[in-house]
Every structure is written in structure tokens, then in C-alpha cells.
Amino acid sequence: MVLLSKGLEIEMYTGSPEGEIVGLSDRIVRDLEGFVREPDSRNVEYTTAPYCNYERLLCAILKPRRALRAYLQKLGDYTIVPGSTLSLGNSRHFYRSDPYNPYHDYIEQVYGTKVVTSSVHINIGIEDPEALMQACRLARVEAPLYLALSASSPFLDGQITGSHSTRWQLFPQTPHHVPLFASHSHYVKWTEEQLVLGTMQNVRHLWTSVRPNGDNRPYNLNRLELRVCDLVMNPLTLLGIVALLEARLTQLKHSPQLDPLLGSRFSEAELLEITIANEQAAARYSLDATLTHWQDGRTLLARDWIDELYQEVIPLAQTGGYSNFLSSVQEILSHGNTAQQWLKDYESGMDIKSIIRQSIPYAQQQEQALEKHLCQPSLVA
Numbered sequence: 263m264v265l266l267s268k269g270l271e272i273e274m275y276t277g278s279p280e281g282e283i284v285g286l287s288d289r290i291v292r293d294l295e296g297f298v299r300e301p302d303s304r305n306v307e308y309t310t311a312p313y314c315n316y317e318r319l320l321c322a323i324l325k326p327r328r329a330l331r332a333y334l335q336k337l338g339d340y341t342i343v344p345g346s347t348l349s350l351g352n353s354r355h356f357y358r359s360d361p362y363n364p365y366h367d368y369i370e371q372v373y374g375t376k377v378v379t380s381s382v383h384i385n386i387g388i389e390d391p392e393a394l395m396q397a398c399r400l401a402r403v404e405a406p407l408y409l410a411l412s413a414s415s416p417f418l419d420g421q422i423t424g425s426h427s428t429r430w431q432l433f434p435q436t437p438h439h440v441p442l443f444a445s446h447s448h449y450v451k452w453t454e455e456q457l458v459l460g461t462m463q464n465v466r467h468l469w470t471s472v473r474p475n476g477d478n479r480p481y482n483l484n485r486l487e488l489r490v491c492d493l494v495m496n497p498l499t500l501l502g503i504v505a506l507l508e509a510r511l512t513q514l515k516h517s518p519q520l521d522p523l524l525g526s527r528f529s530e531a532e533l534l535e536i537t538i539a540n541e542q543a544a545a546r547y548s549l550d551a552t553l554t555h556w557q558d559g560r561t562l563l564a565r566d567w568i569d570e571l572y573q574e575v576i577p578l579a580q581t582g583g584y585s586n587f588l589s590s591v592q593e594i595l596s597h598g599n600t601a602q603q604w605l606k607d608y609e610s611g612m613d614i615k616s617i618i619r620q621s622i623p624y625a626q627q628q629e630q631a632l633e634k635h636l637c638q639p640s641l642v643a
Contacts, residue, residue, distance in 0.1 A: 263582045266508050267387030268319055269312035269485075270500070273380040274327075274493065275305050276334060277343040281350050281618035284340060285357040294333050296326050301366040302378040303359035304348070306330075312387055312485075316501055316587045321637040323497045324629055331626065344600070344621045346380050346415035346429040346492040349614065353378070353419050368463055372434075379429040382412070384488040384504055385475060386511060391446035396521050397486050397511050398472050399442045403522045403537050403556040404510070405471035405490040406544035407571070410564040411503050411591065412491035413548040414600035417614050426548035426601035427492050430541065433469070437461040440470045442522060442530050446483070453480040471541060486511070490541070494600070495625040497632055502590025506568075509575035509588060526557050548599055565595050 276290070277283040285303030297308050308330070310322035327342070334340035347353075353375045360366055369377055388394040413426035425431050437456055443449040456462040465479040471490035476483035488507060494500040519525035522533055536554045543551040549565040572591055579585040598606065607617050 263512075263578075265314040265582055265584070266511065267312040267314050267485075268316075268504055268508065269385040269387075270310045270319070270323060270504075271307060271383035271385070272309075272323070272327075272493070273300060273305050273307045273382075274330075275343040275345065275348075275380050276330075276340055277304075279339060279341055279619065279622055281343055281615055281622065283343055283348055283350070283352075285359070286334070286337065286340065287359045289337065290330065290333065294329060297330070299359040300378075301356075301359060301363075301369045302375070303357045304378060305380050312385065316505070316584050317636065319504075320497055320501060320632065323500065324633045324637055327629060328633060331629075341622055342625065343618065344414065344493065344495045344625050345417070345618065346427070347418045347423075347432070348375070348378060349415070349417040349420070349618050351419040365463065376432045376434050379415070379433055380493040381429065381489070382491045382494055382500060384408075384491065384507060385485045386488075386508060387485045388511070389484055391474075391483050393515070394474055394483055394486060395443050395446055395449060397514060398474055399522050400510070400514050400520055401486060401488055401507065402442060402470075402472040403526075403533055404571075405488065406537070406540035406551070406553060407564060407568050408488060408503055408507065409471075409490045409492070409541065410544040410548040410551060411506075411568065411594050411599060412494050412500075413545070413602070414492040414494065414604075416601040416605050417618075420614055422605075422608065422614070425546045426599070426605075427545040429492055430490065430545040435471075436467065436469045439534075440468070442533060443474075444523065444530075449474060450480045471537075492600070495621075496628055498587070499590050499594060501587045502594065505579060505584050505588035506571065506575065506591050508584075509578045509582075510571060512578050512582070513575055522556055527559065528556065548601055549595065569595060 275283045276286045283304045287299040287303045287306040290297050290306050291299045297306050308326045313319040356370050388397055415427050415429040418428050473487050474483045475485045475487040514520045540553045551564045552561055553564050579588040604617050
């Protein structure tokens with residue numbers, strides 16, 4: 263079995279060991295290769311090259327992060343702070359990373375700090391544009407499941423928000439209505455219309471859970487981009503989510519009825535309503551959310567739906583040689599996602615600052631162990 267290529271865009275906060283978020287992206291981007299700035303200086307992004315091999319992708323996640331940690335130590339007592347929202351604050355003020363960028367002007371004025379979140383965007387290589395559109399349709403209606411697995415933002419400004427993914431409830435999804443693109447030509451025509459109407463400022467200004475991607479959007483496309491996930495700090499956990507997505511898209515190639523426009527009893531408008539409601543439920547309750555299945559309308563818990571998918575695709579992952587990475591999904595189902603673990607700590611009496619503070623060295627220790635044992639040159643050749 264030929265594996266699909268996979269690349270990741272990872273946004274992270276920088277700050278102090280006490281969990282205070284500190285804007286350093288201008289210096290990071292200036293001095294450290296491979297990092298790009300976000301509109302607000304408190305988070306920074308790096309992108310892995312696309313790999314088919316999971317071991318190589320694991321090390322591509324780790325090495326820039328280890329370089330960033332070393333650089334932050336040179337600047338002072340700074341580190342990477344887990345979480346997908348400004349858990350301890352300050353969400354009232356926007357700290358511009360590039361005061362002279364007109365697109366950043368627009369983002370600050372229109373959206374403010376709603377965009378100052380951290381996340382992981384998963385890119386899966388699919389060259390054929392019609393197969394890509396089909397994959398985007400399936401990933402779109404199942405995006406709530408990946409959000410449920412990744413949720414890591416139950417706090418904002420030092421308070422419990424009532425949501426497991428506050429990030430996805432805050433983040434502005436735009437344009438307001440994004441269809442399930444029936445074809446590549448439909449996507450091209452729709453994008454051109456949005457640019458004329460001004461609902462999109464540029465071809466990148468499509469902020470939805472899933473979008474087609476490529477070097478010359480909307481015309482030349484080569485990958486699906488899943489944008490719904492909160493930041494997942496543990497690289498093995500993250501790769502479990504990637505593996506589930508890859509296996510599901512591989513299953514789609516052999517089972518055309520998994521295309522929502524072919525295999526659902528609902529209309530496209532109804533599918534979009536179901537998907538939006540499912541996303542909001544997953545943002546609120548993650549794995550314990552009650553969702554509506556896009557195929558037949560039955561209701562089930564997100565964790566049960568994910569387990570169903572896992573059982574369906576595990577043979578594909580075994581054939582492809584990546585079932586050991588996919589098994590991390592079962593770990594999430596058993597032990598909870600980051601948001602659930604943090605809320606459990608809070609319910610046991612730990613305050614929010616202590617929860618964030620203890621997560622910082624824990625993430626660093628995970629990375630050190632993985633790099634030591636799995637990223638030696640002989641193991642990833």
C-alpha cells in the first residue's frame with residue numbers, strides 16, 4: 263500500500279515557565295529558520311515537510327520544536343506554553359507582530375484576539391482535484407471527530423469557559439456559508455465570487471474546518487488541509503489523529519459511498535446544518551458530545567463514533583504499516599484529551615495556573631524522550 267504524504271502546520275504560544283504568554287515571534291522569525299509569524303506576536307508557526315513515513319514525520323515535528331526551545335532559553339527564561347487559547351490571559355489586547363502588514367491590519371480590526379489561538383493544521387497530499395474535493399467533503403462532515411480528539415482549550419483569561427475547545431467556539435469561521443464543493447470547478451467559481459464580493463480578502467481567507475490547498479489556489483491544488491484541531495503537544499498523540507485521517511481517506515478511495523453527496527440520506531443544506539451543529543457540540547463537550555451521524559441521522563457520542571471508525575480502518579493501517587501510530591487514538595479515548603485531563607485536575611482542586619504550569623515541563627520531557635529513542639539517524643533513514 264502506498265501511503266499518502268502528510269505535512270503539519272503547528273502554531274504554538276511562547277512564554278514563561280509560569281504560563282504567562284509573551285510575544286517573541288518577531289525575534290524568532292528573524293533568527294530561527296523555518297518559523298513564520300502570525301498576526302499576533304504571542305504565537306509562532308512552523309511547518310513540516312510532507313512525508314509518507316510516520317517515523318520521519320515524527321522527527322520533523324520534534325526537531326524544530328527542540329531548536330525553538332534552545333533559542334528561547336538564549337533569549338531568557340522562556341519556553342513553549344501548551345494550550346490553544348490564552349489560558350491565563352490577556353485576550354483583551356492585540357500584540358501586532360508586523361505593524362506594517364495590511365492583511366494583519368484587517369485581521370486585527372475585524373476579528374481581534376479571536377484569532378490569537380494555537381492549533382495544528384493537518385495536510386494530506388491528494389493530487390487529483392476531483393478526488394481531493396471528494397476527500398474534503400468527507401473530512402468536512404467528520405471534522406467534529408478530530409476536534410473532539412484534539413480539544414485542549416478549556417480555559418481563557420484564567421477562567422473555565424464551559425467548553426473543551428474554546429478556540430473553535432471563538433475562532434471566526436469565514437465566509438459565513440461555505441458549501442460542500444461538488445467539484446473542482448465549483449470550488450474555483452465560488453472562490454472567485456467571494457473575492458469579488460469581498461467576503462474573502464485573498465485566497466487564504468477561507469477559514470473553515472477543512473479546505474483544499476495548493477500553491478496556486480484555487481486552480482492548482484495538491485492537498486487537503488484539516489484546520490479544526492486544537493494544539494496537540496504530544497507528537498505521538500498528534501500522529502494518531504493524523505493516522506485516523508489518512509486511513510479514513512484511504513478507505514474513501516475504495517468506498518465511493520463514503521462521499522457525503524452520494525452516501526447520505528440528507529441534502530447538502532441539511533449536511534451543512536448537521537456538521538455545524540456537530541462542530542459546536544464537539545467544541546463544547548469533545549469526546550462526550552452527542553453528535554448526529556451524517557449518513558443516517560442516528561445520534562451517538564463522539565467517542566463511540568470515533569471507535570467505530572477506528573475498528574473500520576485498523577485493517578488498512580495494519581496493511582500500511584502504521585497501526586502502531588493509529589493506536590494512540592485508543593489512548594485518547596481511554597484517558598481523555600488534554601482539555602478533559604486539565605478539567606479533571608481542576609475538579610480535583612488544582613488551580614488553572616498550576617495546571618498550565620505543570621503542563622510545560624511535562625511536554626518538554628515527552629519531546630526529549632521521543633527524540634532520544636526514536637529520532638536517531640539510523641532509525642529514520
